[in-house]
Amino acid sequence: MTVRTVPATEYGCGCGGPLAAALAVGTAVDGPSVPRRPAPRSSRTTTTVLTGATVLPVDAAFSEQEAVAVRDGLIVAVGGEDEVLAVAGPDARRADRPGAVILPGFVEPHAHLLPSALFGPWADVGPFRFPTVDGALAHLSELAAAAGPDEWVLARQFDPSLQAGPDELTTEQLDRVSSTQPVLVLNASLHFAYVNQVALDRAGITADTPDIPGSPYGRHPDGRPDGVLRGQPAMISVLAHRPGMGDLDLVGAALDVVARANSVGVTTICDQGTGGVLGTGDLDVYAAMAASGRLTTRLRYSLIDLRAEDWDTHGVAPGDGDALVRATGWKIISDGSNQGRTGRLREPYLGRDDCGIRYVEPDDLAEKARRRAGEGWQVVVHANGDAAIDTVLEAMTTTGAAPGPGRHRIEHCSLLHDDQVQAVAALGLSPSFLIGHVGWWGRAFRDQILGPERTELLDRAGACERAGIPWTIHSDELVTPMDPLRCIGQAVSRRLAADPGTVLAPQECVPVEAAIRAMTSVAAWQCHSDHEVGTLEPGKRADLVVLADDPRRVDPEAIADIEVLETWFDGEPVHRAGG
Secondary structure, three states, X not given: OOEEEOOHXXXXXXXXXXXXXXXXXXXXXXXXXXXXXXXXXXXXXOOEEEEOOEEOOXXXXXXXXXXXEEEOOEEEEEEOHHHHHHHHOOOOEEEEOOOOEEEEOEEEEEEOHHHHHHXXXXXXXXXXXXXXXXXXXXXXXXXXXXXOOOOOEEEEEEOOOOOEXXXXXXXXXXXXXXXXXXXXXXXXXXXXXXXXXXXXXXXXXXXXXXXEOOEOEEEOOOOOEEEEEEOHHHHHHHHOOOOOOXXXXXXXXXXXXXXXXHHOOEEEEEEEEEOOOOHHHHHHHHHHHHHOOOOOOXXXXXXXXXXXXXXXXXXXXXXXXXXXXXXXXXXXXXXXOOOOOOOOOOOOOOOOXXXXXXXXXXXXXXXXXXXXXXXXXXXXXXXOOHHHHHHHHHHHOOOOOOOOOOOOEEEEOOEOOHHHHHHHHHHOOEEEEEOHHHHOOHHHHHHXXXXXXXXXXXXXXXXXXXXXXXXXXXXXXXXXXXXXXXXXXXXXXXXXXXXXXXXXXXXXXXXXXXXXXXXXXXXXXXXXXXXOOOOOOOOOXXXXXXXXXXXXXXXXXXXXXXXXXXXXXXXXXXXXXXX
């Protein structure tokens, strides 16, 4: 798929447009129109029986079985080896996996597929490569020296909460990287960015440029922009002036992300922001991926509310699609990122006098939730700060939807008080936690951002488990990389990577079985796909993962290191270790 260049002015004001405006790419596809229906995958009529492993169907009893049989993309039997072989018949092909553990394929309930494809090639200047801000800046200077005179220097994953140095990159630092080339660095949260003066000049942003509501420009004391772009609209107002990406193979790049997901055992991805790159053209990319025959995860998606008018005109309805690609939710972003100090809090951030940013006013949020729930959508609201969660809970009381069936979600749901846990349960809501907040950012939250008391409220999976609330964990890729075993281990141990001897809020640790459910059966339920995936049962799709070790039998710290030997999708292996 080749994407044509489109002037950013075609999208109108940058504050309302998708990232397509920022990247100056459009939705037209060269050649024949992209089919809306995926091409069928090749079927196998031979029955394959996987034996020799411990099979964990993730059923209600969390039972252990000995074998699983698959045929024509479906599971046909799970149970004792003799029983399964009898059902499979004498012509079945037997595949021994001695000592391995077989689970349902992992479901990633919150990722950003096309942004991962777009921004993945940008330079990584994050904390796992550069522990200090000075190290990141030195690498940016090297990139600028190697780049052409008019080439933008682009980087991602910068995270001052984990990198020693100043809290923000401003024109003061980035102008030293280059005074002739535009420089743009994405924060790891994807909620704000940093640019140099050249980039601001290209965008025509001056002291007289008014702030975009809910997405302000950072400023020097005299009112001049300082290069900090808080919120996606401010980011887009600069990115819109970057030349187009020309012959970007967005389909191929997205399929590469899918292949990487397979390598960590993922067989279903739920994109939580469809429309944020090419507007309604994101669906053309999905259709082209399906038609390629190389889409080896199921794709569920939530339409981003920022493109509400376009989606309403386009006419996408809840449940549109099939077992491969299907619409499930309507995504609203209510606040920013706590580690970026833009999540909306009840009380100010540690050492500051501000409480973050509210992206949507409470009355507007309530109206959006009411309307979309009434249309049959699963309402999916991004809310990190405790004040943002308050607003979501108030909005959800107005939807008129019965608890449970809508499976309405709070994404990240980072700071959760006891009263909010009770309200989540009463409203039948389901949170999904960005569990990397605990493992990777926990010390920063405790010591720099929130303080010890509020940090105890972070990602309260244990409280939700005790309250009977269905909950999941996720990567928020690109914010953290897709890696279900890492997520499971962080939910079980809650150990701080920067302080390995410390367990953050041990009362929120969960049993490993609960964490596995959070990335299989509950995640499938949350993505309206539990009728077809999430457990190993006859009649469900034959999506499964083969692990070298049992997550229940190793130290929680070692769960992330378990090798994914194989990933099967629709009854066929799509990843083999070393393959």
